[in-house]
Amino acid sequence: MDADIALILLQDGVVNGAIYALLALSLVLVFAVTRVILIPQGEIVAYGALTYAALDEGRLPGSVWLLGALGVGAFLAGLFADRRVLARGAVLRLALETLAVPVAVAALAWFAAPRKLGVAIEALLTLAIVTPMAPYLYRLAFQPLAEASVLTLLIASIGVHLALLGLGLVFFGPEGYRAQGFSDARYALGGVVIPGQAVWIVGTTLALIAALYLFFEYSLAGKALRATAVNRLGARLVGIGTALSGRIAFLLAGLIGTLSGILIAPLTTVYYDSGFLIGLKGFVAAIIGGLVSYPVAALAAILVGCVESLSSFYASAFKEVIVFTIIIPVLLWRSLRGEAGEEE
Amino acid sequence: MRRLAIMLLAAGALSICAGAAWAQIKIGVTISTTGPAASLGVPQRNSIALMPKEIGGQTVEYLVLDDAGDSTKAVANARKLIDESNVDALVGSSTTPASLAMIDVAAEKQVPMISLAASARLIGPMDVQRRWVFKTPQNDSLMADAIAVHMAGAGVKTVGFIGFNDAYGDGWLNEATRAFAVHGIKLVATERFARTDTSVTGQVLKLVAAKPDAVLIAGAGTPAALPQKALHERGYAGKYYQTHGIANADFLRVGGKDVEGTVLPVGPVLVAAQLPDDNPIKAVALDYVRRYEAANGVGSVATFGAHAMDAGIILQAAIPIALKSAKPGTPEFRAALRDAIEGDKELVLTHGVSTMTPQDHNGFDQRARVMVGIEGGAWKLLP
Numbered sequence: 001m002d003a004d005i006a007l008i009l010l011q012d013g014v015v016n017g018a019i020y021a022l023l024a025l026s027l028v029l030v031f032a033v034t035r036v037i038l039i040p041q042g043e044i045v046a047y048g049a050l051t052y053a054a055l056d057e058g059r060l061p062g063s064v065w066l067l068g069a070l071g072v073g074a075f076l077a078g079l080f081a082d083r084r085v086l087a088r089g090a091v092l093r094l095a096l097e098t099l100a101v102p103v104a105v106a107a108l109a110w111f112a113a114p115r116k117l118g119v120a121i122e123a124l125l126t127l128a129i130v131t132p133m134a135p136y137l138y139r140l141a142f143q144p145l146a147e148a149s150v151l152t153l154l155i156a157s158i159g160v161h162l163a164l165l166g167l168g169l170v171f172f173g174p175e176g177y178r179a180q181g182f183s184d185a186r187y188a189l190g191g192v193v194i195p196g197q198a199v200w201i202v203g204t205t206l207a208l209i210a211a212l213y214l215f216f217e218y219s220l221a222g223k224a225l226r227a228t229a230v231n232r233l234g235a236r237l238v239g240i241g242t243a244l245s246g247r248i249a250f251l252l253a254g255l256i257g258t259l260s261g262i263l264i265a266p267l268t269t270v271y272y273d274s275g276f277l278i279g280l281k282g283f284v285a286a287i288i289g290g291l292v293s294y295p296v297a298a299l300a301a302i303l304v305g306c307v308e309s310l311s312s313f314y315a316s317a318f319k320e321v322i323v324f325t326i327i328i329p330v331l332l333w334r335s336l337r338g339e340a341g342e343e344e
Numbered sequence: 345m346r347r348l349a350i351m352l353l354a355a356g357a358l359s360i361c362a363g364a365a366w367a368q369i370k371i372g373v374t375i376s377t378t379g380p381a382a383s384l385g386v387p388q389r390n391s392i393a394l395m396p397k398e399i400g401g402q403t404v405e406y407l408v409l410d411d412a413g414d415s416t417k418a419v420a421n422a423r424k425l426i427d428e429s430n431v432d433a434l435v436g437s438s439t440t441p442a443s444l445a446m447i448d449v450a451a452e453k454q455v456p457m458i459s460l461a462a463s464a465r466l467i468g469p470m471d472v473q474r475r476w477v478f479k480t481p482q483n484d485s486l487m488a489d490a491i492a493v494h495m496a497g498a499g500v501k502t503v504g505f506i507g508f509n510d511a512y513g514d515g516w517l518n519e520a521t522r523a524f525a526v527h528g529i530k531l532v533a534t535e536r537f538a539r540t541d542t543s544v545t546g547q548v549l550k551l552v553a554a555k556p557d558a559v560l561i562a563g564a565g566t567p568a569a570l571p572q573k574a575l576h577e578r579g580y581a582g583k584y585y586q587t588h589g590i591a592n593a594d595f596l597r598v599g600g601k602d603v604e605g606t607v608l609p610v611g612p613v614l615v616a617a618q619l620p621d622d623n624p625i626k627a628v629a630l631d632y633v634r635r636y637e638a639a640n641g642v643g644s645v646a647t648f649g650a651h652a653m654d655a656g657i658i659l660q661a662a663i664p665i666a667l668k669s670a671k672p673g674t675p676e677f678r679a680a681l682r683d684a685i686e687g688d689k690e691l692v693l694t695h696g697v698s699t700m701t702p703q704d705h706n707g708f709d710q711r712a713r714v715m716v717g718i719e720g721g722a723w724k725l726l727p
């Protein structure tokens with residue numbers, strides 16, 4: 001292996017790692033705030049990619065109907081949850097959040113899809129279609145269980161994953177799609193050609209990490225999320241709604257997942273079931289970060305990407321095995337240090 | 345009024361039940377209409393809808409179950425179809441692992457089974473269990489030989505191989521290695537990738553470094569376009585060969601201009617309209633394509649669905665013969681049906697002409713494959 005090949009492999013690893021980093025961050029975020037291990041994050045990625053690819057081809061994506069269905073589900077779940085304290089204002093707010101949003105988004109998509117309004121509009125529209133699904137899922141599946149154990153939440157999470165997988169097949173079909181890239185530009189840098197799409201991916205990841213930092217450090221909602229993560233009971237005592245925190249966490253996770261999907265859609269062919277494996281690699285990185293540390297998780301994600309890329313060169317038949325084996329020494333080290341005591 | 349409604353309802357329910365019971369022959373189908381093999385299973389399900397509802401004066405009912413490409417589920421489906429519905433024959437499953445698992449059930453219950461999966465291991469080496477198993481897709485060896493012959497004719501001396509990291513890739517690696525050795529072609533690089541991979545840069549760099557005259561990509565469906573796109577990106581200028589696993593319109597859509605000039609062996613149904621008129625397969629294949637597209641839209645036909653149709657044609661030919669010696673729903677009928685299928689001579693299917701023997705439960709010969717190139721975003725029959 002000469003230096004050129006090593007550089008190309010590392011570049012490839014960093015690009016894939018940047019996607020895993022985004023997913024790892026959202027997994028850490030959701031776990032810290034709600035204690036849910038968000039397995040369906042992979043499906044959100046696949047939905048994002050497939051929705052973007054459909055818009056890119058000028059078709060109305062099937063996810064529009066799914067968004068509507070989830071919205072109605074979330075509306076009914078919301079009504080049921082607050083059935084004892086229903087006031088007209090609350091119902092109106094709920095309807096606005098769960099019914100008006102899908103209708104407005106669907107109308108926009110119906111108007112914009114056949115017109116092919118360019119990459120930026122299509123990406124924004126994709127965000128508008130897929131992102132709200134995550135908070136709707138929270139209302140439907142996780143909010144009623146908010147006080148349950150981590151294991152119960154994990155089981156619910158697997159259930160949601162399986163349901164979304166099936167729905168993905170119904171709404172997108174069995175075949176894969178691939179979208180046009182944001183940029184066909186190529187930059188030469190010391191003998192290595194860097195495609196424009198790679199710059200977009202790494203740039204978006206860095207920008208998003210910076211934005212998340214600012215959000216958690218300086219905004220009220222961000223501070224509320226951090227407070228909930230540190231101590232749920234304490235946060236409630238000082239007047240922070242944990243249900244609202246959960247919805248915001250899921251909204252952010254949905255946003256990040258959809259964005260990841262939009263970023264990988266031009267890199268590879270995405271299928272309705274592609275998301276799980278991508279999400280799993282983000283999960284490996286999140287585990288290395290102990291499901292609490294954002295910077296460690298992000299760095300670990302880059303490491304996962306590079307290990308994957310190098311192992312695909314040296315031993316392509318064992319690539320996945322090598323990638324998922326990374327988790328074993330980390331778990332050993334964590335349990336030997338003995339700090340991962342049961343918190344329940 | 346209310347009583348009338350109830351009576352009407354009851355009558356309706358009765359007639360529905362009776363409709364199911366009236367069918368004299370039952371065919372159990374388990375295919376992968378969801379899960380990773382859904383792009384095989386969906387056109388197969390659509391093809392089953394086109395199969396004849398009456399054969400030899402008997403009504404035929406098709407009971408279609410989904411196994412999601414899962415071996416355990418396929419076995420459970422097969423048992424359910426046999427134990428609860430007393431089917432006369434099994435069709436399926438779509439993938440090799442699921443079909444392999446079903447062999448035990450078919451042999452134990454003595455029900456003839458027609459698999460829609462490709463591996464030659466399903467029907468060979470012939471033994472007591474595989475007596476009951478037939479399959480409609482061509483053997484990989486037939487296709488690998490065709491590729492090797494074409495390569496030798498095109499002056500290819502060295503080949504790089506990149507295949508799926510599963511049974512499909514393994515099978516092709518074995519067959520291709522054998523076929524290449526026969527024709528004096530050297531395999532200089534062997535790489536593997538997974539259906540779900542988002543990047544194959546590492547494998548492609550290694551392939552390019554080995555500088556082969558041609559690259560053979562052994563993948564099924566649209567994921568097989570990924571290595572080819574990556575090879576193009578790295579400026580690989582040699583010839584590209586693919587396998588018949590990619591032969592549907594979605595591959596052309598995903599591959600775009602990067603797959604122009606690719607050569608692959610495939611069942612003749614894919615280019616039915618371009619076949620010479622004296623080819624007996626042309627009429628059968630065109631009829632299938634016309635009926636499939638009438639029901640599912642223009643350009644929707646895929647070779648995978650045609651494998652299911654072939655199973656239907658085989659049953660259509662065998663059932664009248666079996667009916668002469670036994671009544672449907674009995675073990676005798678199932679045994680007679682098995683013998684009748686094994687006795688097929690020069691039966692024209694959409695994918696070729698089949699002559700079964702006790703040793704060969706596929707029966708295809710050279711006529712079951714043609715070489716096809718991708719030109720201008722369409723399949724083009726090569727001489």
